Amino acid sequence: MSVQATQQVLVGEAGAAPYEPRGMVGFARDVVRRPAGAVAVSLIALLVLAAIFAPLITPYNPDTINVANTLAGPSLRHLLGTDSLGRDNFTRVVFGTRIALEVALPSVLVAFVVGTGLGLAAGYLGGMLDKVLVVVFDSLISFPAVILGLALLSFLGPSVKSVVFVIGLSLMPYYGRLIRAQTLSERKNQYVKAQRSLGASRGRVLRKHILPNVVPPLLVIVSMDIPTAIITEAGLAFLGLGVQPPTPDWGVILDDGFVNIGTSPWEIIGPIVALLIMTTAFTVLGETMRDVLDPRQRLPRRRLFGRKLAALDD
Amino acid sequence: MLLYLTKRLALAVIVIIVIMAMLALLVNLVPGDPARIILGPHATPQLIAEIRRTMGLDNPIYVQVWNFIWGALHGNFGIDPFSKAPVASELGSPLLNTLVLSAVSLVLSVAVGIPLGVVAAVRQGGIVDTIVRGASIALLSAPAYVIGLLLLLGLSVRLQVLPALGSGSFSDPLNYAERLIMPAVALSAFWWAYLARLVRSSMLEVLGEAFVRTSRAYGLKERVIRYRVALKNALVPVMALTGLMVGYILSGTVYVEVIFERTGLGNLAIASIGNRNWPVVRAIVLIYASAFIIGNLLADVAYRFLDPRLRLEEGTDVFI
Numbered sequence: 001m002s003v004q005a006t007q008q009v010l011v012g013e014a015g016a017a018p019y020e021p022r023g024m025v026g027f028a029r030d031v032v033r034r035p036a037g038a039v040a041v042s043l044i045a046l047l048v049l050a051a052i053f054a055p056l057i058t059p060y061n062p063d064t065i066n067v068a069n070t071l072a073g074p075s076l077r078h079l080l081g082t083d084s085l086g087r088d089n090f091t092r093v094v095f096g097t098r099i100a101l102e103v104a105l106p107s108v109l110v111a112f113v114v115g116t117g118l119g120l121a122a123g124y125l126g127g128m129l130d131k132v133l134v135v136v137f138d139s140l141i142s143f144p145a146v147i148l149g150l151a152l153l154s155f156l157g158p159s160v161k162s163v164v165f166v167i168g169l170s171l172m173p174y175y176g177r178l179i180r181a182q183t184l185s186e187r188k189n190q191y192v193k194a195q196r197s198l199g200a201s202r203g204r205v206l207r208k209h210i211l212p213n214v215v216p217p218l219l220v221i222v223s224m225d226i227p228t229a230i231i232t233e234a235g236l237a238f239l240g241l242g243v244q245p246p247t248p249d250w251g252v253i254l255d256d257g258f259v260n261i262g263t264s265p266w267e268i269i270g271p272i273v274a275l276l277i278m279t280t281a282f283t284v285l286g287e288t289m290r291d292v293l294d295p296r297q298r299l300p301r302r303r304l305f306g307r308k309l310a311a312l313d314d
Numbered sequence: 315m316l317l318y319l320t321k322r323l324a325l326a327v328i329v330i331i332v333i334m335a336m337l338a339l340l341v342n343l344v345p346g347d348p349a350r351i352i353l354g355p356h357a358t359p360q361l362i363a364e365i366r367r368t369m370g371l372d373n374p375i376y377v378q379v380w381n382f383i384w385g386a387l388h389g390n391f392g393i394d395p396f397s398k399a400p401v402a403s404e405l406g407s408p409l410l411n412t413l414v415l416s417a418v419s420l421v422l423s424v425a426v427g428i429p430l431g432v433v434a435a436v437r438q439g440g441i442v443d444t445i446v447r448g449a450s451i452a453l454l455s456a457p458a459y460v461i462g463l464l465l466l467l468g469l470s471v472r473l474q475v476l477p478a479l480g481s482g483s484f485s486d487p488l489n490y491a492e493r494l495i496m497p498a499v500a501l502s503a504f505w506w507a508y509l510a511r512l513v514r515s516s517m518l519e520v521l522g523e524a525f526v527r528t529s530r531a532y533g534l535k536e537r538v539i540r541y542r543v544a545l546k547n548a549l550v551p552v553m554a555l556t557g558l559m560v561g562y563i564l565s566g567t568v569y570v571e572v573i574f575e576r577t578g579l580g581n582l583a584i585a586s587i588g589n590r591n592w593p594v595v596r597a598i599v600l601i602y603a604s605a606f607i608i609g610n611l612l613a614d615v616a617y618r619f620l621d622p623r624l625r626l627e628e629g630t631d632v633f634i
Contacts, residue, residue: 142566
């Protein structure tokens with residue numbers, strides 16, 4: 001923060017200073033002020049509320065079986081019909097929001113924390129450690145998440161914990177690589193050398209100066225990785241490798257719906273719509289944060305349905 | 315360039331060897347005796363001893379790692395503990411099917427996505443442009459299995475225009491091609507949206523560059539400017555995506571093969587995980603990872619080759 005404050009003093013109001021967030025609250029306000037950001041944030045809030053208050057939203061229990069009413073179409077009593085065991089599809093989709101967030105948030109958090117730590121160490125300390133970590137990152141990146149799931153989940157056993165581990169492990173090297181590259185360029189700056197020559201320890205430089213400079217751009221990636229994590233989690237469950245039935249998980253519901261797709265299409269519609277809303281909301285939030293952080297990037301493509309301004313052509 | 319090539323190649327080789335070692339070690343991380351887990355609780359001691367022998371579990375760990383790496387380099391992935399046949403002999407036809415599906419999807423992604431982006435950029439505000447910008451958001455957040463399931467539901471279950479299940483055989487090429495349509499579309503729809511958006515913005519950027527203005531001043535035809543001068547430069551960022559595309563399509567094949575019940579590596583891997591047939595799973599994972607590494611390697615090299623500015627930076631750090 002202190003460096004940014006100095007920068008602002010030096011550059012002044014008129015200079016083309018990079019985006020100054022004015023703290024987390026100011027940043028959040030700038031994000032919400034944009035229509036896209038506002039819509040995304042409210043959708044996410046809605047989904048989180050749905051996850052928390054799931055039992056209040058629907059009168060049914062996601063696990064209650066009713067063999068007398070299986071694979072029913074939509075009706076007022078069952079908005080999305082019932083599945084092969086007569087469970088209410090809508091209820092199961094609402095409860096599925098819980099598992100989606102329960103897996104996605106911790107796995108992205110683990111990837112972010114571990115990746116940042118290792119990336120900082122590799123970039124700042126250099127030497128043998130750097131070379132080893134680069135090989136580790138590159139080896140892990142060679143496994144797309146699903147393939148990593150194929151390799152590990154049959155050994156770890158399918159539980160929420162091992163799914164979090166697999167998704168976290170597949171995302172981690174991307175953070176590691178990125179932070180490492182940014183740290184490498186950051187440590188070449190004059191102010192780092194100045195700090196060191198003034199007697200600041202490496203740890204202090206890392207903590208007080210490099211970390212605050214390399215982390216904010218990552219928020220964008222965190223927000224865009226949450227949909228990836230949700231998609232992977234549901235995908236693994238769909239393949240039977242992740243969360244197992246009868247848990248009300250979007251992937252599990254999709255799998256059951258896939259088996260009965262000829263009789264009743266309603267079971268797969270619910271999780272698909274929920275998945276699309278959730279992933280789109282987080283993607284749009286990420287894009288909005290990126291635009292706020294770096295207004296330069298949004299010039300031509302942000303106006304979705306408007307025409308391009310003539311002035312931009314020249 | 316030569317220095318870069320050797321360093322990049324060396325890194326890829328090291329990574330593949332590290333991955334092989336990790337895969338060989340994996341069986342030993344299972345709590346308990348892997349042979350007993352494969353055979354279930356009612357296995358006789360003789361059977362267990364036999365499985366341990368075929369899987370090489372009695373050797374010290376470093377010998378296991380060495381044997382796996384040495385064997386894999388010679389195309390030998392060990393013995394299937396159930397059928398007693400060499401794993402490699404069981405992978406042939408699934409591998410071919412998965413390769414065909416991936417290649418067709420890759421071509422389809424590029425062949426539709428890039429022209430869409432070009433048209434959207436050239437006719438700004440037109441129909442294609444509006445569709446690209448509007449529809450792409452929905453496609454960008456839809457994973458391959460969602461598109462696959464929706465296609466299956468719409469085209470096979472409801473309209474019954476395309477055959478749903480199975481991959482057909484090469485002896486009936488028309489039928490085989492027909493069965494490729496839905497899986498390939500499911501894998502490439504995401505890239506239509508992504509590439510169209512990317513090419514559109516990169517094309518717009520290039521069209522604003524000074525060298526385009528210069529070629530206009532020299533009186534080149536607008537068509538030549540667009541499709542020969544500008545497009546070539548606008549496609550450079552697409553090259554950087556090839557690695558991502560290969561990764562997405564490879565993991566997508568697993569979902570799509572399960573949904574459309576195609577013969578293929580992904581489907582075989584899922585079935586083998588069900589039986590705890592680890593030698594087969596291990597071999598398939600290794601094939602997927604190697605394909606990903608080789609795809610990325612080719613993309614990196616091609617990227618350097620296409621962009622002369624990057625080609626000049628001899629001393630660039632490979633370890634980026």
